[in-house]
Amino acid sequence: MVGRDGGGDxxxxxxxxxxxxxxxxxxxxxxxxxxxxxxxxxGVDLRIEAGEAVAIVGQNGSGKSTLVRHLxxxxxxxxxxxxxxxxxxxxxxxxxLAGLVGLAFQNPDRQLFAGRVAAEVAFGPRNLGLRGADLDxxxxxxxxxxxxxxxxxxxxxxLGYSRxxxxxxxxxxxxxxxxxxxxxxxxxxxxxGVARVRGVVARAVAEGRTVIAVSHDMRFxxxxxxxxxxxxxxxxxxxxxxxxxxxxxxWGELRAANLEPPLPALAGARLGLxxxxxxxxxxxxxxxxxxVTRK
Amino acid sequence: MSPGLQLVGxxxxxxxxxxxxxxxxxxxxxxxxxxxxxxxxxxxKTTLCLVASGLAPVAIGxxxxxxVRVDGVETAGLAPHRLAQLCGMLFQxxxxxxxxxTATVFEEVAFGPANLGLPVAEVVDRxxxxxxxxxxxxxxxxxPARLSGGQxxxxxxxxxxxxxxxxxxxxxxxxxxxxxxxxxxxxxxSRVAAETGAGILLVEHKLEILAGIADEVVVLExxxxxxxxxxxxxxxxxxxxxxxxxxxAGVRLERAVVGAGIEWSAAMAAAIR
Numbered sequence: 001m002v003g004r005d006g007g008g009d010x011x012x013x014x015x016x017x018x019x020x021x022x023x024x025x026x027x028x029x030x031x032x033x034x035x036x037x038x039x040x041x042x043g044v045d046l047r048i049e050a051g052e053a054v055a056i057v058g059q060n061g062s063g064k065s066t067l068v069r070h071l072x073x074x075x076x077x078x079x080x081x082x083x084x085x086x087x088x089x090x091x092x093x094x095x096x097l098a099g100l101v102g103l104a105f106q107n108p109d110r111q112l113f114a115g116r117v118a119a120e121v122a123f124g125p126r127n128l129g130l131r132g133a134d135l136d137x138x139x140x141x142x143x144x145x146x147x148x149x150x151x152x153x154x155x156x157x158x159l160g161y162s163r164x165x166x167x168x169x170x171x172x173x174x175x176x177x178x179x180x181x182x183x184x185x186x187x188x189x190x191x192x193g194v195a196r197v198r199g200v201v202a203r204a205v206a207e208g209r210t211v212i213a214v215s216h217d218m219r220f221x222x223x224x225x226x227x228x229x230x231x232x233x234x235x236x237x238x239x240x241x242x243x244x245x246x247x248x249x250x251w252g253e254l255r256a257a258n259l260e261p262p263l264p265a266l267a268g269a270r271l272g273l274x275x276x277x278x279x280x281x282x283x284x285x286x287x288x289x290x291x292v293t294r295k
Numbered sequence: 296m297s298p299g300l301q302l303v304g305x306x307x308x309x310x311x312x313x314x315x316x317x318x319x320x321x322x323x324x325x326x327x328x329x330x331x332x333x334x335x336x337x338x339x340k341t342t343l344c345l346v347a348s349g350l351a352p353v354a355i356g357x358x359x360x361x362x363v364r365v366d367g368v369e370t371a372g373l374a375p376h377r378l379a380q381l382c383g384m385l386f387q388x389x390x391x392x393x394x395x396x397t398a399t400v401f402e403e404v405a406f407g408p409a410n411l412g413l414p415v416a417e418v419v420d421r422x423x424x425x426x427x428x429x430x431x432x433x434x435x436x437x438x439p440a441r442l443s444g445g446q447x448x449x450x451x452x453x454x455x456x457x458x459x460x461x462x463x464x465x466x467x468x469x470x471x472x473x474x475x476x477x478x479x480x481x482x483x484x485s486r487v488a489a490e491t492g493a494g495i496l497l498v499e500h501k502l503e504i505l506a507g508i509a510d511e512v513v514v515l516e517x518x519x520x521x522x523x524x525x526x527x528x529x530x531x532x533x534x535x536x537x538x539x540x541x542x543x544a545g546v547r548l549e550r551a552v553v554g555a556g557i558e559w560s561a562a563m564a565a566a567i568r
Binding site: 034035036038058059060061064065106107109110160161162163184187188189190191192193194216218219255257258259260262263264266267268270271279280282283286287290 | 337390467473539548562
């Protein structure tokens with residue numbers, strides 16, 4: 001457990017003072033079993049380059065959350081290695097990992113603990129050594145990104161579930177980690193909440209950071225990510241751009257993983273429009289087929 | 296006695312809060328019927344669940360005005376164990392639901408019925424029935440604390456079903472589920488309503504799910520009922536988006552096509568079915 005005073009060790013400050021470069025991620029033959037014997041990962045190989053936007057999808061219990069918990073050292077592989085920028089994360093100090101990989105849990109209530117919204121968001125960057133105006137600015141920006149700027153003095157438990165979830169995202173965003181890992185960020189969100197999450201992903205990608213999200217929301221996946229990794233029973237069974245991952249030849253594999261391609265992909269294939277995983281691509285497809293030029 | 300879970304002019308304030316979270320809400324869930332509830336974040340959906348289940352104010356305090364009746368009986372005066380048999384509530388967060396006191400999923404699902412003092416054979420029957428219905432027999436011997444988010448949600452649902460309440464109040468029961476899992480829970484709820492005659496109040500963000508199983512849909516805004524009608528009518532209502540509710544995927548696709556100045560053809564309509 002990281003100390004609350006945030007004094008930290010000088011090594012950490014030195015490594016994290018300047019914005020660190022975005023490291024690549026290499027998951028090398030990783031298998032993982034929980035103490036009760038459940039084998040959650042069975043030989044996963046995955047390389048994620050700096051700046052990629054990757055969605056991890058798959059059926060319940062397929063190992064998605066287990067996999068992403070390996071990225072910040074919360075879980076250590078039973079077999080295999082996880083490399084960040086070429087370094088085995090076993091050799092990277094937990095505090096340094098926290099500065100490199102920001103992980104927002106599926107369940108915000110596993111994450112929240114402070115008495116006020118602003119204090120909740122300030123906790124992470126304070127532990128990175130930020131103080132005063134710099135810290136205030138981090139907190140302000142993260143809360144504004146998620147539409148919580150009016151709630152700085154609110155007790156997190158007075159927010160509804162959906163906004164507690166956005167708050168847990170804000171507290172991870174405030175770390176400005178080069179790698180952002182979001183576990184089911186859109187669950188429980190209304191249209192506006194989903195739009196905020198999409199904004200967070202788009203901005204992080206535009207800044208050159210790596211974003212990895214676990215999601216069951218295929219529309220969010222198709223619209224916000226450039227790569228889709230499908231997991232089933234602890235293995236990666238499909239890995240490609242949304243156009244390929246949601247294209248007709250992949251439907252069998254998707255359905256075996258309890259997934260459905262998004263409606264625009266289904267409808268586009270039925271109309272012979274090719275791969276149209278998003279609404280915009282579907283509209284472009286029908287416009288092309290009808291010989292209509294869109295304004 | 297009039298059958299049904301009925302809210303009449305129900306307003307509710309959380310303890311210590313100066314404004315009501317629910318204002319003058321009226322709705323009825325008849326036995327065997329499914330009433331869907333949608334609305335933007337913080338529109339009062341979870342509060343409605345707490346009030347309809349009697350947990351607010353019976354368990355969590357606060358102030359209720361108006362009336363909440365289960366088959367004609369005011370819930371406010373009922374003892375918690377009576378309430379639990381009448382109205383079963385599934386919380387949005389499955390961590391809130393699970394007891395944390397059991398070592399296996401089987402025991403977790405048995406926890407509620409056992410606490411009602413039912414004979415052991417009856418408890419075992421109910422657990423087997425609920426696990427089978429939800430399709431998680433294979434998880435029976437797993438540790439509830441070591442399940443994935445979606446598996447935990449299914450266990451929480453089974454534990455409420457095992458109480459065999461007359462009315463089920465479900466706060467986003469499919470939020471953590473994969474698409475096939477969400478559809479299968481929708482099928483389970485339809486069957487429970489049809490076969491056991493339970494009335495179901497269902498908060499659900501995925502309108503595709505409601506389109507398949509809800510008889511009526513209520514839209515909340517700022518703690519008040521903004522729209523209420525038969526499901527098909529509400530789900531096609533153009534005011535939904537303005538109320539912060541994402542229309543179903545097919546409706547959105549049609550609007551995007553029409554919005555681009557392209558005619559929505561019969562072939563396109565067939566392709567989204």
